Amino acid sequence: MFNINLSKHIINKLIICLALFLSYNFNLVNAQDGKISIEDARVILNKIGYQIAENNSGIELENGINKFKRLHGIYSDNNIIDSDTVTALQKAEQEKFVLDYLVEKSTEVQKMVNEHFDSDLVFYVDAFPQEDSVNHYNKNFYHIYLGIRTLNHDNVIRKFYIDREITKIFVDDNNGSCIPLDLWHSDNSYQYNDWYCVPYNRVGPIKSNMNIQDLNNLFGNDNLKKSQIYGAEGIGVYDVTIIYPDTDKELIIYWKDNKYGEKPESVTVKQKNSPWKLIYDIGIGSNLDDVSTTNKASIDINGFGWDYGGYVNDWHNGVLSKYKGFVVRFGYNGEIPQELYGDKKLKFGELGDKENIVISDFSVSLSR
Numbered sequence: 001m002f003n004i005n006l007s008k009h010i011i012n013k014l015i016i017c018l019a020l021f022l023s024y025n026f027n028l029v030n031a032q033d034g035k036i037s038i039e040d041a042r043v044i045l046n047k048i049g050y051q052i053a054e055n056n057s058g059i060e061l062e063n064g065i066n067k068f069k070r071l072h073g074i075y076s077d078n079n080i081i082d083s084d085t086v087t088a089l090q091k092a093e094q095e096k097f098v099l100d101y102l103v104e105k106s107t108e109v110q111k112m113v114n115e116h117f118d119s120d121l122v123f124y125v126d127a128f129p130q131e132d133s134v135n136h137y138n139k140n141f142y143h144i145y146l147g148i149r150t151l152n153h154d155n156v157i158r159k160f161y162i163d164r165e166i167t168k169i170f171v172d173d174n175n176g177s178c179i180p181l182d183l184w185h186s187d188n189s190y191q192y193n194d195w196y197c198v199p200y201n202r203v204g205p206i207k208s209n210m211n212i213q214d215l216n217n218l219f220g221n222d223n224l225k226k227s228q229i230y231g232a233e234g235i236g237v238y239d240v241t242i243i244y245p246d247t248d249k250e251l252i253i254y255w256k257d258n259k260y261g262e263k264p265e266s267v268t269v270k271q272k273n274s275p276w277k278l279i280y281d282i283g284i285g286s287n288l289d290d291v292s293t294t295n296k297a298s299i300d301i302n303g304f305g306w307d308y309g310g311y312v313n314d315w316h317n318g319v320l321s322k323y324k325g326f327v328v329r330f331g332y333n334g335e336i337p338q339e340l341y342g343d344k345k346l347k348f349g350e351l352g353d354k355e356n357i358v359i360s361d362f363s364v365s366l367s368r
Contacts, residue, residue: 199325331360
């Protein structure tokens, strides 16, 4: 009699466990509005830091899913992978991929992540590309925060942008401008000249904290010339330093508050065959058609033939509008059509042959 009762007891327990197991699987599979399998969920959870063994009893996976849901503010019934959970899992997987890509491409990010991973690191995707946004960076880029957690708030050290194709990385320089990752270096790494002009940061090896003696050390006194330049419409006289005067490599250095030799304020490039470049390899001679293609938007400029002629007055919220601290001026190859002359704003559609409208000079700010 004892053995029979014991057998019945064991059988009842097995039936209950089997029912619970079937119910567990039923809830997970049949509530999956977003088309994701149980195994996919386990794989994603492991990618983002969970450790759920393959072919486990199910309890470990159940606990992992429920923990994930709580952390992401999803309050549907336990064991159910509803559409909100699917969306959160997929975003978490994409976030991990984006963050890994940034770590792989930047040694400075690697160093910070490794030093602070187990303690006070703040490293996450703050925003995903938003298809319906009119803002170029919100529409086409992931926004990533990297910082150190403090007692009262997240102290963001850097903000990065990665394009939706995950091929390009930009760094917010905390001065209202962005720098391509390959132009972002530590303060001590500008001992070479790559011909790039990065607003509020550097022009080749020239940094914003340099004085005239530093320029002497970089270029040699024979390659520097002191001169005076009148401002637009004859307003103001500026003592400037010309580097490599009368050559293709020429730069004109304006000093902050016109205090000669103390601190550079801006740098102007205007020689026809200059090797100096802005972001996206824009430089002297780049035509309006190509620059607007890079901008992914139309570009309006001032009419020609006066002191402010040819300057860009509207980037139309394009790619280049994100960057601050530089101005671009266009000239015209050949005889300027009469309708393009004068103190007026010219809309992109009014400019006719845009291949003959080319950058004649540009200036980059080094100090704010």
